[in-house]
Amino acid sequence: MPIYVYWGEDDFAIDRAVKALRDRTLDPAWGSFNFDKIPPDRPEATQQGLNQAMTPPFGGGGRFVWLQNTHLCQHCSAELYAELERTVNAIPDSSVLLLTTGQKPDSRLKSTKLLKKVAEFQEFASIPPWKTDLLAKRVRQVAKDVGVTLTEEATGLLAEAVGNDTRQLFGELEKLNLFAGGDKVTADAVEQLVTATTQNSLQLAKAILQxxxxxxxxxxxxxxxxxxxxxxxxxxxxxxxxxxxxxxxxxxxxxxxxxxxxxxxxxxxxxxxxxxxxxxxxxxxxxxxxxxxxxxxxxxxxxxxxxxxxxxxxxxxxxxxxxxx
CATH class of the missing domain: 1.20.272.10 (Zinc Finger, Delta Prime; domain 3)
Known part of the structure; x- marks a missing residue:
């Protein structure tokens, strides 16, 4: 599927997903010719992105077009919708069109309904800090992706310490991996090296409760x-x-x-x-x-x-x- 919509508040996770998709699409030797990152403040940004997605790639690999922070799923004029409808089903398999937005797509809009028929949607929402079980699950998944092994106690401590800050989570795991030298990361290592952030918000709640x-x-x-x-x-x-x-x-x-x-x-x-x-x-x-x-x-x-x-x-x-x- 050549069209993707990434949305949510977790900017760091979106950036990593964008990089992974870009790397899968582009040939490194031809990347500078076939990569278009189009910010929302550029005039006719959406129109430009659609046109670029229709353009065959130069050389090897595919073409990667990124409409960054687009508002296409929040508001869409009749003229732009007509152009979107005309284009989305004609985008060649050699192109990838990616739309990213921090806001939840408005499912009532015709543009969103159209994109849901032809695009792959992926949410990158921040986990609420009090959902400690989900935070721990996220730590386990990211640790697996990074190649870090944690004890169960270390997993819980790290989840409490970084909360839903994905950027800090990746940074702390890289630091812990270096410190452990490839061995399993223990709770003692987390306590020594990781600076608590969201944990203090939960500590505040507990202090108030008491x-x-x-x-x-x-x-x-x-x-x-x-x-x-x-x-x-x-x-x-x-x-x-x-x-x-x-x-x-x-x-x-x-x-x-x-x-x-x-x-x-x-x-x-x-x-x-x-x-x-x-x-x-x-x-x-x-x-x-x-x-x-x-x-x-x-x-x-x-x-x-x-x-x-x-x-x-x-x-x-x-x-x-x-x-x-």
Missing amino acids: GKTDAALGLVSELIARNEAPLKIVATLTGQFRTWLWVKLMVESRERDEKAIARAAEVGNPKRVYFLRREVDRISLAQLQQTLPVLLSLEAQLKRGADTVATLQMKVIELCGICRI
Whole structure:
């Protein structure tokens, strides 16, 4: 299939996938003649990309045309749609047309519906930081791709430390591989060499849950000092407290089946439910229910341009007060 659509928030993963597709398509000796990267700010970018995809390659290999950060799946004029409809089924097998976008394609658009009939779509979404089982699965997959062997404990620690930062994950795995000299990477190596990022957002959630105001405020300062996006911090907190609320609600409903609790709380690994139940054992359902409106208010204030540090600090103090016994 000569047409591909890559979309999602994980820019680093998209860049790697683009490179792999490009390398499969182009002959290195003729790559400079047959590779077109067309940014969205170029006039008539989409039209140019379609025209280039119809052009036979020079020399050996195929032609690779990349419409970078295109908006074709978000809005498409009638004239452009007509040109797209005329072109997509006529692109020769010797050409590859790639469209990348950070936004989810709008399935209601005629252009998206047309592309879904002729193109291969691939999503590169960032995993929510509180989905630790999915993060660990991602670590295992990337480690396999890179050729690094990790112990199970090392896998969990690395997933907690880098969260959904794919760029950092690849960098840390390369560093750990050099340090281990080809041997299996242990948890001690991860603790020595890897700088935690998202882990601190989860630590912040746990400090709030335990009502530890001083520790929570310290973690807020650390996250801001590391230029962590405030809305990303709030997203992590909201996701974690929503998970805790569902677990507590199911426990209060006398549900004993960990698989049922995991489904309700959207926890991929039912074995994790045991630890989540222990985490919410000391806090009441009513307290957890009070946290989500505060987090919603925090998100709204930040989106309206409120002072980041002061707003985070005030809301963290309020949340710790709710969770304190």
